[in-house]
Amino acid sequence: MGMTISQKILAKHAGRDFVEAGELINCKVDVVLGNDITSPVAIEEFNKLGVDGVFDRDKVVLVPDHFTPNKDIKSAEQCKLMRNFAKEKGITNYFEIGQMGIEHCLLPEQGLALPGDLIIGADSHTCTYGALGAFATGVGSTDMAAAMATGEAWFRVPESIKFVYYGNLPKWVSGKDLILYTIGDIGVDGARYMSMEFTGEVIDNLSMDNRLTMANMAIEAGGKNGIVAPDDITRQYVEKRAKRPYEFLASDADAKYAEIREYDVSKLEPIVAFPHLPENAKKVSEATHVNIDQVVIGSCTNGRIEDLEIAANILKGKRVHPEIRVIIFPGTQQIYLEAMRKGFIESFIEAGAIVSTPTCGPCLGGHMGILASGEKAVATTNRNFVGRMGHPESEVYLASPAVAAASALKGRITPPWEI
Numbered sequence: 001m002g003m004t005i006s007q008k009i010l011a012k013h014a015g016r017d018f019v020e021a022g023e024l025i026n027c028k029v030d031v032v033l034g035n036d037i038t039s040p041v042a043i044e045e046f047n048k049l050g051v052d053g054v055f056d057r058d059k060v061v062l063v064p065d066h067f068t069p070n071k072d073i074k075s076a077e078q079c080k081l082m083r084n085f086a087k088e089k090g091i092t093n094y095f096e097i098g099q100m101g102i103e104h105c106l107l108p109e110q111g112l113a114l115p116g117d118l119i120i121g122a123d124s125h126t127c128t129y130g131a132l133g134a135f136a137t138g139v140g141s142t143d144m145a146a147a148m149a150t151g152e153a154w155f156r157v158p159e160s161i162k163f164v165y166y167g168n169l170p171k172w173v174s175g176k177d178l179i180l181y182t183i184g185d186i187g188v189d190g191a192r193y194m195s196m197e198f199t200g201e202v203i204d205n206l207s208m209d210n211r212l213t214m215a216n217m218a219i220e221a222g223g224k225n226g227i228v229a230p231d232d233i234t235r236q237y238v239e240k241r242a243k244r245p246y247e248f249l250a251s252d253a254d255a256k257y258a259e260i261r262e263y264d265v266s267k268l269e270p271i272v273a274f275p276h277l278p279e280n281a282k283k284v285s286e287a288t289h290v291n292i293d294q295v296v297i298g299s300c301t302n303g304r305i306e307d308l309e310i311a312a313n314i315l316k317g318k319r320v321h322p323e324i325r326v327i328i329f330p331g332t333q334q335i336y337l338e339a340m341r342k343g344f345i346e347s348f349i350e351a352g353a354i355v356s357t358p359t360c361g362p363c364l365g366g367h368m369g370i371l372a373s374g375e376k377a378v379a380t381t382n383r384n385f386v387g388r389m390g391h392p393e394s395e396v397y398l399a400s401p402a403v404a405a406a407s408a409l410k411g412r413i414t415p416p417w418e419i
Contacts, residue, residue: 002252004160005229006195009135009249013118021159021256029059030134031112032147033121035103035360036064036075039082042122045145054089055151061093061112062086063103066360071367101332101358104128104216104300108208109332111241115230115248120144120153125300125382127218131211132238133230133248135195138219158224159258160195160251161186165202167266172416174310175210176302176380176400178202179217180271181263184281192222194258197251202265203228208237209306216301217382220278272378272413273398276386284403287413294377295320295408296389297401298329298356299363302380305335307401312344314405314419315351321411326353327362327369353408365389371396378407 003011003018011019013027032054034042039062046054054060062082067075086094093112100106104125107113115133119126122144129136139153147153163182183190196218203211211228218226228234229250238246272287274280297303297311308330320326328348330336336358339345348355362369363381371377371390376397379389384396399407402416409419 001256002254004195004197004251004255004257005133005249006135006160006197006225006227007157009116009118010155010157019157021157023157024154025157026152026154027118028152029120029147030117031059031061031119032144033061033063033103033107033119033123033126034144035066035123036068036079036082037066038122038141038144040078041141042144042148043081043085045142046148049145049149051149054091054148057090058092059151060091060148061107062091063095063100063106065100065103065358066364067366068097068100068359069357099333101335102300102303102360105303105331105335108132108212109241109334111238111243114238114242114244114246115234116246120147124219125216127223127225128212128216128300130218130225130227131208131215133228133234135225135227137225156193158193158195160197161191162197162199162257162260164260164262165198165200165265166262167202167264169202169265170268172270172402173265173268174400174402175206175213177268177271178265179214180273180278180281180398181268183217183221183278184271184273186221188220188277188279189222191218193224196221196223196226198226198228204231207306208233209304212304213301217278220382270400270403270415272403273384275384275395275397278382278384278398284399284413284415287397288415290376290397290413292324292378292407292412293375294325294327294369294371295404296327296329296362296369296377296379296381297404298331299360299381300331301382302401303329303331303335305338307380308335308339308344309342310401311405312347314402314416315353315408316347318351318409320352320408324408324411326408328353328355330355330358332358362389378404378413380404
């Protein structure tokens with residue numbers, strides 16, 4: 001019997017020829033990732049192990065991105081602990097303010113996440129790197145600590161669901177809409193501890209930025225990982241970034257799937273996820289009655305250059321609604337710089353939006369855009385749980401950059417074709 005791409009990556013890193021769903025295996029990992037929320041706990045646990053250093057100074061990646069620039073004394077102390085650990089252990093890939101970005105935008109950009117890799121990160125959206133053909137998944141801080149010491153982690157081999165997207169992708173419909181539609185179909189636990197494998201002619205023609213968006217939100221359906229088999233689009237993206245060898249793998253024709261779901265996207269329109277779950281998906285044309293107070297464009301889901309370009313093209317030469325706050329977060333310093341050179345930043349500021357340094361701040365209700373009681377926001381982020389972006393009586397509506405930008409102009413959820 002053949003294997004899926006996820007099984008192949010796990011088998012390779014376990015030193016096995018074959019693994020099947022349900023097996024418990026121990027694997028060597030290529031990358032161990034932590035941020036300024038999860039790393040301090042991992043560092044404390046690591047220090048209890050009594051080892052001199054991390055297993056590989058080049059394979060541990062530390063990115064302070066959630067509460068940076070530091071919003072208060074506690075967050076400053078968290079980052080100081082992380083900074084000192086990186087220096088003490090000689091960690092190569094530590095990214096300080098000025099070089100850092102939102103972690104899941106930064107690692108692909110820096111060539112640190114590659115096809116065929118096995119990546120664990122103490123952040124649930126580590127699944128983003130599956131867009132490159134890697135097996136990537138989130139873990140807890142104690143698992144991160146053990147992996148920093150040993151370079152290994154254990155896994156239960158997940159079953160796989162194959163999602164096949166076909167037809168002609170309509171204008172304004174993006175990877176964000178595809179994944180929101182999918183989560184709306186299967187629910188937030190529909191792929192619990194499963195590998196979500198995205199395939200079909202639509203995926204074959206989807207840009208890397210859009211693939212990264214889809215893989216990013218696999219966890220919102222309960223997925224262990226999301227993954228796209230690498231192809232020429234992947235190769236064009238990684239060959240100029242990779243700092244080490246990588247391997248293209250693909251599922252076998254006779255691989256076993258727990259389920260196969262097919263979607264004809266030809267008549268799909270942009271999707272909005274209503275509060276308070278990503279599965280509460282509706283067509284944007286069904287959401288135009290919702291007045292809003294704030295728009296957030298950015299995050300590890302939609303903070304890449306294509307996302308900013310879409311938003312800039314809609315906002316250019318116009319003014320945001322006078323009662324709306326619009327906050328835009330480029331995913332990394334490089335994305336920020338490219339957006340500036342292309343004139344996107346000018347378009348945002350002239351339209352009445354503000355542009356922030358890369359940070360996760362508003363997405364998790366940390367800083368840089370907290371919602372008050374009763375306020376509603378359209379956000380290109382990935383979660384809209386109760387209190388996710390601030391007060392528990394606020395509401396978050398998840399959408400694509402196109403819908404977010406159009407809504408910023410009208411003051412209510414708005415289809416982009418109305419602009």
